[in-house]
Amino acid sequence: MPLRYYMGGICGMGMAPLAAFLADEGNRIEGFDDVPNPDLAQRLEKLGVKFAPPSGKYDKLVISSALNRRRGEFADFCDSRNIARRGECWAELCSARVLTAVAGSHGKSTVSALLAHAANKLSLDCGYLVGAIPNDFGMHRYCPAGKPIISEIDESDATIELFSPEVTVALNADLDHTDTYPDNTKLEAMFERLFSRTRRLIVYPSGDPILESAAAKVQTPSLPVNLSGDYFERNLEMALAALRATFPNGSFTKAAFGGFGGLQRRNETIFDNGKLSVVSDYAHHPNEVKSFLERFLPQSSAETIVYFQPHRYTRTRRFAKDFAETLAWAAACGAKVFVLPVYAASEIRDPLGESPQIIKNAPGGARIELAGPEDFFKAVQNALDKKSELRIALVGAGDFHFEAKKFLDKIK
Numbered sequence: 001m002p003l004r005y006y007m008g009g010i011c012g013m014g015m016a017p018l019a020a021f022l023a024d025e026g027n028r029i030e031g032f033d034d035v036p037n038p039d040l041a042q043r044l045e046k047l048g049v050k051f052a053p054p055s056g057k058y059d060k061l062v063i064s065s066a067l068n069r070r071r072g073e074f075a076d077f078c079d080s081r082n083i084a085r086r087g088e089c090w091a092e093l094c095s096a097r098v099l100t101a102v103a104g105s106h107g108k109s110t111v112s113a114l115l116a117h118a119a120n121k122l123s124l125d126c127g128y129l130v131g132a133i134p135n136d137f138g139m140h141r142y143c144p145a146g147k148p149i150i151s152e153i154d155e156s157d158a159t160i161e162l163f164s165p166e167v168t169v170a171l172n173a174d175l176d177h178t179d180t181y182p183d184n185t186k187l188e189a190m191f192e193r194l195f196s197r198t199r200r201l202i203v204y205p206s207g208d209p210i211l212e213s214a215a216a217k218v219q220t221p222s223l224p225v226n227l228s229g230d231y232f233e234r235n236l237e238m239a240l241a242a243l244r245a246t247f248p249n250g251s252f253t254k255a256a257f258g259g260f261g262g263l264q265r266r267n268e269t270i271f272d273n274g275k276l277s278v279v280s281d282y283a284h285h286p287n288e289v290k291s292f293l294e295r296f297l298p299q300s301s302a303e304t305i306v307y308f309q310p311h312r313y314t315r316t317r318r319f320a321k322d323f324a325e326t327l328a329w330a331a332a333c334g335a336k337v338f339v340l341p342v343y344a345a346s347e348i349r350d351p352l353g354e355s356p357q358i359i360k361n362a363p364g365g366a367r368i369e370l371a372g373p374e375d376f377f378k379a380v381q382n383a384l385d386k387k388s389e390l391r392i393a394l395v396g397a398g399d400f401h402f403e404a405k406k407f408l409d410k411i412k
Contacts, residue, residue: 006054006077007031009064013109014086016040017129017139018062021093023047024142030054035399039133058082062089065157066346087159090129094163096145097127100246101153101163103194104171106288107235108152111171113263114239115150115246116141118256124247126150132282135268136261148246155181155190164197169242171235173210176285179314188214195220203241205234231291265401267292271408276383276390278408284311284397286322292395293326297333302389306330307376309340309396313353316342320357327358328366335393338371343398373403384411 005022009015010031020043023029029049033041041051054061054077061078063071064086071083084092094101102112109132116128120137127143129151143149153160156177173187181187191214195202198220204211206224215222225241227234236254243252262268271278283292289308297304308327310316316323331337339355347353355370362368376392383390394404 002026002028003059004028004057005030005060005062006058006074007062008067008070008074009033009086010044010049010051011036011040012064012066012086013131013133014090015062015064016044017131018086018090019044019049020047020138020140021127021129021142023049024140030058037402043138060084060089062086065159068157069346085157085159087153087157088162090151090153091159091162094149094151094165097143097147097149099163099165100148100150100167100169100242101165101194101198102151102169102171102242103153103155103160103191104169105174105176106285106291107171107231107238108154109263109282110232110235110266111169111239111242112150112152114235114257114260115242117260118239118243118252119150121259122256124250126246130263132266133264134261135264150242150246155187160190160194163194164199165194166199167201167203167242167245168194168198169238169245170194170202170204170208170211171238172205173208173214174285174287175318176315178318184210192217195222201245203238203245205238230295267295270394270401270405271412275387276380276392278380278392278394278404280394280401280404282397283395284315286319286326289323289395290326290329293330293333293335293393296391296393297330297335300391302391304335304391304393305379306335306337306393306395307340307371307400308337309394309398309400310342310355310358311397312345313342313347313350315353316355316357317350317353320353321361323358324361324366324368325363327368328363331367337368338375339368340371340373340396340398340400343396343400373400376400376404377407380407380411 011033058078061074061083102108112130113134126148127141130139131152153163158180188210195218202222205227227237265282268280270280281292283289327337
């Protein structure tokens with residue numbers, strides 16, 4: 001029987017595909033988003049999702065983690081027992097399906113999307129959910145209960161503790177969401193619990209000390225994967241191992257991923273007129289930022305500017321020194337480096353987690369400066385006026401990507 005859902009923060013990268021999945025299941029979906037992504041809003045409206053304030057009573061109410069503090073606002077519209085965070089709702093749906101869970105600190109969306117691409121290309125009988133926007137297919141594919149489903153799960157709000165996968169693909173283990181898992185001991189314990197709930201197979205990269213230790217403590221069979229190359233090649237290797245683990249009766253090679261069109265905000269060129277190019281990447285952890293810049297900086301001798309928008313005060317406070325060292329390295333490579341104001345997400349302002357902390361932690365002599373959106377706009381306009389060659393990287397998981405894209409779309 002179809003249910004009536006209301007979803008708060010419906011255009012989030014995790015919420016939007018969940019809303020689409022529930023709509024395809026035959027449910028009635030309504031929701032709102034304080035800052036709706038126009039592309040995602042349009043996709044959801046095509047599925048019959050209605051954007052409106054809550055009204056009447058709902059069978060279930062789902063909120064993004066960013067809105068969890070506002071849970072009380074929705075109390076009049078749904079029984080409190082049926083109000084859930086996104087991860088709680090998704091874990092319940094996955095419990096009725098055969099889940100291959102893609103976990104880890106980095107690369108989850110890319111590996112999930114590679115698997116979804118292979119599922120489409122090879123007509124594999126499964127569903128999927130991707131936490132980013134693929135350039136050449138949708139973020140989800142519905143499947144009924146009992147069928148295989150591929151999805152990323154993350155540790156940001158601890159709802160990873162609710163999943164019991166058939167196969168767990170753990171890509172890496174780095175401290176990131178330190179407000180939830182504050183040290184390596186607690187991070188390893190989380191993976192140990194996840195691995196102990198995994199029914200058939202654990203896939204992880206050989207040599208990762210946290211994942212190796214966690215896998216050794218459980219009874220579930222494991223498959224360590226030897227990796228080499230840059231981060232995208234490593235993602236390909238892990239995706240291939242995941243594909244083989246999910247469909248053990250198949251015979252797969254990397255050709256399954258041929259023609260993959262990539263993801264929005266993953267090394268995505270959002271403007272290029274032959275002289276000026278702007279590339280956007282979602283990297284928001286020091287290791288991700290370094291990996292992206294190592295690939296981006298050597299590609300041209302043109303003048304290069306890097307704008308980095310930190311994501312969350314807790315992450316900026318915890319990793320200010322690491323961000324500073326990575327950005328100082330980029331400056332030493334010849335790039336002009338600027339730090340934008342922190343994107344807070346759901347967090348309360350913390351002066352010790354703001355952008356100036358990165359500048360304060362920069363090595364002596366490193367040329368890293370604070371900047372605002374207007375500095376980017378001026379740099380773009382100046383390059384266009386002078387017809388000079390310029391490459392710009394927008395790095396981070398915040399909202400500046402959308403501001404920049406809106407500005408650049410007007411130029412186009």
